[in-house]
Amino acid sequence: MLKKLILKTDRKVDFVDISEKIKNVVRESKVEKGTVLIFIPHTTAAVTINENADIDVQKDIVKEINKIVPFEDNYNHIEGNSAAHIKASLLGNEEIVIIENNNLVLGTWQGIYFCEFDGPRTRKFYIKILEG
Amino acid sequence: MLKKLILKTDRKVDFVDISEKIKNVVRESKVEKGTVLIFIPHTTAAVTINENADIDVQKDIVKEINKIVPFEDNYNHIEGNSAAHIKASLLGNEEIVIIENNNLVLGTWQGIYFCEFDGPRTRKFYIKILEG
């Protein structure tokens, strides 16, 4: 099963919790056991799994990644968003989560985040469910 | 097939070779062809594949990642372990390895490492085998 979802981001760099959206797609699929692949078809966005309790964790991740890969650093790419491309490769554009009992197998504090690095924009991502 | 394994880490930042544990689970499964997913259900730990020969490689990785993401950097998260969360997202919480002839298809120098970034702790990880 393959599904495409649409998402609006609000800031230049923005982490959006997409865990519930993915859980809903898994629930609708009625697949009891398997895996779900989340794939981001953009080159200035990523997906990561991290803490869903204290929002300060997301803020710290964003702040530190912006420091590790500065917005301006004599980049050559004329669109001016090279930092976003680099961050996308560092965090990666896909995640796989295990499905058991028609639900995601995640740790207590884990949420799945769409990572916007060159927003705000309308974005999309794919959800592919593999039974087995 | 889904299996949960327990692991004890010994240091604050610690790389633990889990290759043999995963090989054993694959062997017991009797699956000849497919893939095995290693999934870390924590937000301050990760999994990576890197050199298994010279232990200095792991030490250099740990030292340099601790430099790229310093333990203290005016983080907001009150638990004081933001650096560990950031490292977890940079290295990622999953790996997939190919199974062929009931064995892992790894390069000569590749080992699979559980990456502790906020230890020492008792941790767990999931192993999901997909036939095909």
Add this chain to the structure above:
Amino acid sequence: MLKKLILKTDRKVDFVDISEKIKNVVRESKVEKGTVLIFIPHTTAAVTINENADIDVQKDIVKEINKIVPFEDNYNHIEGNSAAHIKASLLGNEEIVIIENNNLVLGTWQGIYFCEFDGPRTRKFYIKILEG
């Protein structure tokens, strides 16, 4: 279906577009729906998905990653290529792409890149197709 491909890299740090090679393997497999796993069996190379239009993006990624992880930084590993090992873990040694209608589901600007961090060398990578 499992396939091993050979690749020659030309520089110490080098991004090589392998999208067409992967598309060809998918086409030959005649698999209509599923996923394709690209796995790098080396510890000083990686695979990433990023922009395929302006070559300056790749150059900026390479330049910035070389800056984040310097070639020399009092590393202990006697082979002198610790920086390459660290970059490999940061970018990751695998990607999964969705197959639909016997073709890759990639964004408009996405290409799949073999990332050489300790070349030039003759390298290999695995392509595993999972139907479903």
